[in-house]
Amino acid sequence: MLLAALAWGGATAGGEAPSVSPPVDRFPGAAASYLVSVGGRVLWARAPDTARPPASLTKVMTALVLLTGDWDPAAPVTVSLRAARATGSRLGLVAGERLHAGDLLAATLVASANDACLALAEHAAGSEPAFVARMNARAVALGLAATHFDNACGHDAPGQRASARDLLRLARLAMAHPEVRRLAGLEETFATSSSGRTIRVKATNALLGRLPGATGLKTGYTPGAGRCAVATAERGGVEVVVVLLDARERWWSAAGLVEAAFDEARTGG
């Protein structure tokens, strides 16, 4: 009984035809809220419009706002004391240390480093609240009705929220940007400070290098949000995006849903 119905991959294996609206909750065990999209078409979802804490998936918006502003990757950014004290994932930056904005963006997206993220937000807008205002304005402009930010990097906060559907939209926009796409696919990179210190930046996305066709994008975890991920993959010109919010085992879920989505796409579902 435990291992019943083990076959997979065939057109009839799932038994259900995909639905566009409303999407079918075919994998309710995947996450509290999830969404699977192939080529922009939502195949399966659970609570896709429910606003939930997005944790560091927030940084997808952070990157979008940075890159569509007055972005200069070579610009020197001085790390503030507040940024250096950021909690959670971090590079270990020191107050007063200077790095190129491009390196800090890589650390923000690849390693989800909160100190790098906050340093960039302060550099771009003068303060984190000013930067967050830009993020919220962008969310409104994009019509992301379930999205709101209280901070720039994804810490739990009463007003920090996004839905799986909004995050899918953000992910597709972000992956259309060449620099985000490049950084999202890096398993490892390095950041260099003005003092000559080289910092290894290792990807938090466990799918990179493990899941065939994985291209990104972002992971997140906070006690309030649980384990989150936006996983993107491309095979044969077909792009799959999986958004997971509060997944018990996000890597098995993400990898499984990506495989299921490609199977569905291959069999003409």
Added chain:
Amino acid sequence: MTRRPILSLLAATLLAPAAATAASGETWEITSQMEMPGMPFAMPPTTQRFCKPAGDWTNPPAQQEKSSDCKVTDVKRSGNTMRWKVACTGKQKMSGDGEMTWTASAYTGAMNMHTGDGDMKMKTRGRKLGTPCDPGAQKRELDARVAQIQGQAREQQAQAARQQAEICEKAGQDMSVEMFLPPADRTPAYCTDATRKGGFCDRLRTRPGFRKFYGDGQGKERQAKAGTLCHLGFPALQATLCKEALQPEDLDFIGLACPAQTKALVKRECAGRTYTGEGGNAVSEKYRGFCSRYAAEELRQEGAKRKAVDGAADQGKQLLKGVLGF
């Protein structure tokens, strides 16, 4: 009604002059009307033009087409009158006799015929229009037209045959067993070529072919049909291929078509393992994709179980945790 072909044949026989030897001819307008005893109504007369060799009637009317099965015999001419006999063999078998009387610009005639459908009489009258014409042109045009139509028909048949061959070749590649089987209405199967049918069966005996066939739909009835077509036991073939798929391990095939082997592999390579290796006991790289697909299937199964057991939302969670160590 079988008389129409005979009427056409007779009309051609009576109206057409003998094979022309003259280079030029003259146009005649001929009106003919068929009478058949017992017919409740009179058949309407028909009028047509034809090109007759210029000059006097030196020969009796004869068949236009060399391929005709009709022969004119016993031709007798007396002044401006000509009599003859005609006999046709083949499908349009008949015998008869004809007579015609002419002047320089007109003629009248009749022909009595005895056919399997009864006796008939065709009366004709003709008048010379005089317009110059080529008496051989009509036949040449007819021959050319017939040749063209026959050529087109041959090409159409060849094209249809090529198209069918292509469709059946693709059906073999796509493992579409339905194309090789007679449909329910007892009409013949679309693809009857033994070579292609054999190709389908040969391919079914391979893992790629079996996988294609199996992946397109796993209905037992369809499998039984394929077994019947190829004279094999489908479950036995599946068992053989699944056994072969273990050495070396063809994980895609096993995952698709081999439940027992999948169960054993999941237990050995997936259960209780982590995706990344954090916390130890990582899934090996070789089985990561296999186990990912299994994870998706388990997540789907969990949904089905949740539906079946309303209010027992955590049941599937516990099951999944037990298998993959979530």
